[in-house]
Amino acid sequence: MNHLKTANAFVFNAEIDAxxxxxxxxxxxxxxxxxxxxxxxxxxSLTDNxxxxxxxxxxxxxxxxxxxxxxVFGFVGLTSxxxxxxxxxxxxxxxxxxxxxxxxxxxxxxxxxxxxxxxEEEKKKLELFNSNCS
Amino acid sequence: MSLSCIIVEDLQVAANYLxxxxxxxxxxxxxxxxxxxxxALSFLNSNTVDLIFLDVEMPGANGFELLxxxxxxxxxxLTTAKSEYAYNAFQYNVSDYLMKPFxxxxxxxxxxxxxxxxxxxxxxxASDHIYIKTDGKLIRLNNDAILYIESMGDYxxxxxxxxxxxxxxxxxxNLEEKVSKQHFLKVHRSYIVNLHKIDDMRENLxxxxxNEIPVSKANKxxxxxxxxxx
Numbered sequence: 001m002n003h004l005k006t007a008n009a010f011v012f013n014a015e016i017d018a019x020x021x022x023x024x025x026x027x028x029x030x031x032x033x034x035x036x037x038x039x040x041x042x043x044x045s046l047t048d049n050x051x052x053x054x055x056x057x058x059x060x061x062x063x064x065x066x067x068x069x070x071x072v073f074g075f076v077g078l079t080s081x082x083x084x085x086x087x088x089x090x091x092x093x094x095x096x097x098x099x100x101x102x103x104x105x106x107x108x109x110x111x112x113x114x115x116x117x118x119x120e121e122e123k124k125k126l127e128l129f130n131s132n133c134s
Numbered sequence: 135m136s137l138s139c140i141i142v143e144d145l146q147v148a149a150n151y152l153x154x155x156x157x158x159x160x161x162x163x164x165x166x167x168x169x170x171x172x173x174a175l176s177f178l179n180s181n182t183v184d185l186i187f188l189d190v191e192m193p194g195a196n197g198f199e200l201l202x203x204x205x206x207x208x209x210x211x212l213t214t215a216k217s218e219y220a221y222n223a224f225q226y227n228v229s230d231y232l233m234k235p236f237x238x239x240x241x242x243x244x245x246x247x248x249x250x251x252x253x254x255x256x257x258x259x260a261s262d263h264i265y266i267k268t269d270g271k272l273i274r275l276n277n278d279a280i281l282y283i284e285s286m287g288d289y290x291x292x293x294x295x296x297x298x299x300x301x302x303x304x305x306x307x308n309l310e311e312k313v314s315k316q317h318f319l320k321v322h323r324s325y326i327v328n329l330h331k332i333d334d335m336r337e338n339l340x341x342x343x344x345n346e347i348p349v350s351k352a353n354k355x356x357x358x359x360x361x362x363x364x
Binding site: 023024035038042064068074075 | 144147148154191234237
């Protein structure tokens with residue numbers, strides 16, 4: 001890590017827990033960029049699984065697919081979304097059908113969609129930051 | 135590099151991060167990454183590794199099904215957050231859990247739990263069994279077959295998985311020095327238990343296949359230390 005990067009630390013969107021990211025990656029912004037890239041690469045298949053399991057009425061698969069995407073949000077510092085997934089998983093254990101989760105599901109789905117836009121935006125910022133530092 | 139491992143994980147970002155931690159540690163050589171049990175099993179049918187980083191919930195088959203099917207017993211670190219796997223994890227002698235995402239420091243703590251055991255395996259590699267003299271003959275008992283050993287004065291009773299009991303002239307004190315430290319622990323002046331066979335523990339009692347084993351106050355700290363409680 002060069003001195004310029006340390007002096008001009010990257011400023012994340014307020015929704016991202018920068019301290020948490022720092023605990024995972026230190027100040028390695030190139031690696032963070034890689035992580036954001038990888039997350040976006042697999043984002044669609046993970047969200048497709050959630051949509052499919054919900055539309056097919058498969059509660060166990062819905063819970064499993066939300067469980068699967070949950071840590072992804074941690075890897076990009078969206079710890080509040082990670083917690084929302086955890087809460088959704090817990091609610092899944094209290095109902096017998098995805099139909100009983102319409103409100104919670106819509107809220108989670110919207111959050112997941114908004115999170116993708118945010119991750120894309122942060123990835124672009126990281127690319128710019130890293131190219132300026134190189 | 136002192137440990138070889140594979141990563142069985144279907145989440146790419148988690149697998150990449152894990153690989154990065156392994157490389158950074160300089161202690162673990164990643165010999166493969168597999169996103170499902172079938173591919174991992176195919177590799178393990180012709181290769182052995184010291185350690186498996188294993189996700190539990192994966193498409194097709196879960197991580198424990200992989201452990202059921204391999205012919206050797208590597209160390210296992212689970213990369214899952216689900217506490218309902220605790221019982222299974224215990225049965226499979228899982229060394230640690232890593233809740234994704236985990237810090238590098240947490241990763242290193244998990245590795246430290248593996249390293250000393252590896253030395254123990256090495257020093258005790260010849261002692262995966264013992265012979266006991268009973269009924270005028272020597273009988274071989276594999277460590278894995280023994281549930282616990284109970285003192286009976288100048289004799290001890292070996293209780294095994296198949297429900298058999300073997301009585302032999304010996305003492306708990308003497309046996310404590312001779313049995314594999316990796317498998318066995320003295321939990322009471324009258325009992326040595328196989329750590330891999332403990333089903334649960336309540337207060338000052340261990341439960342092993344329906345048998346209640348008392349844990350003495352003096353040995354309780356040792357028991358907790360060896361149980362890898364997470």
